[in-house]
Amino acid sequence: MSIGHTLLGLLESGPRHGYDLKRAFDEKFGHDRPLHYGQVYSTMSRLLKNGLVEVDGIEAGGGPERKRYAITDAGVTDVERWLATPEKPEEYLQSTLYTKVVLALLTHRNAGDVLDSQRSEHLRSMRILTDRKRHGDLADQLVCDHALFHLEADLRWLELTAARLDKLRAEVAE
């Protein structure tokens, strides 16, 4: 995920302090991976340098100065461009799992076991996501669904590979 673009997008609704930005980011997108303060401030410095945000005000307090950031017109254009650019689908070719399966076959180990334990691990993740979905709000449900569909796609590949193991074994032996 582009943290810079996401923070810029969050600024579109109005100027915010770095701390508020971090909180908004974590609340909406950072469920599993909250931002570090360092990431927020280094990202804001970069955006400032590139003219995508500007300092809207500085509060002097007991601690360090608190800058309030506002998005610039160039920043808004940048967010627009980012939203309009489709993400390149990941290709997943030569995945670790494929390598493990082929290696197991080459070394006469049980490739079915590799697939079975991977299925089990995937299902473990899917159970956690399903549970989070059941108890979460709509945003949680959508985020979890995205992950669930990807895991499901892996599992479909895994089942297909399990069904083709004999054929694959014959091919890698050649």
Add this chain to the structure above:
Amino acid sequence: MNAPAAPAGSLLTAEELRKAYGPTLALDGAGFSIHPGEVVAVMGPSGSGKSTLLHCLAGIVPPDSGSIMYAGREMATMNDAERSALRRSEFGFVFQFGQLVPELTCVENVALPLRLNGTSRKEAEKTALDWMRRLEVDDLAKKRPGEVSGGQGQRVAVARSLVTGPRVLFADEPTGALDSLNGERVMELLTDAARSTNAAVVLVTHEARVAAYSDREIVVRDGKSRDMERAV
């Protein structure tokens, strides 16, 4: 590949099940175990033997050899009448298609297992309505199955499967005919309802998203089973 000896406290266990249909070996030493309140997914490709395993566990077809123990009793020692009684009162069933009697209303369908067990119509329909409420389909009580959607019909079928308070619910691809949203809602309601009554659920599915509602999974391949939790 075979499951090890059943752990203590199992409600239903099977060991070394073999079942052939003519020259086709459907089960080849499969094992299984489930505790009260547990949801176990039985996964595997088409033709792997997972439905045969369910049918054997539920006493619908006898295995050629092997042992099935339910609540401490060997099922092979029960006669047909005893096994039928077990299926009527202790077991519940949900399948993919065609479970509801089209001539009866939904509440009559849900009440049917209780009526077959001799409960009065009034009492049976009262209990049926309670279950329909839990499955969020009580407003369909007077409708016939032909007048409700697939997802609603499946919830009615789940209500019917639970109306006798079964200790084991057998669900064979219960969401196979539904779209994602309806399928998920059925799974949520089914597992919530089963957990609230401490019923064990044997969930046959080839869909990972459905299996994700289980506590653990057993994989069946070429008639052999593998208990993934105990294999780790």
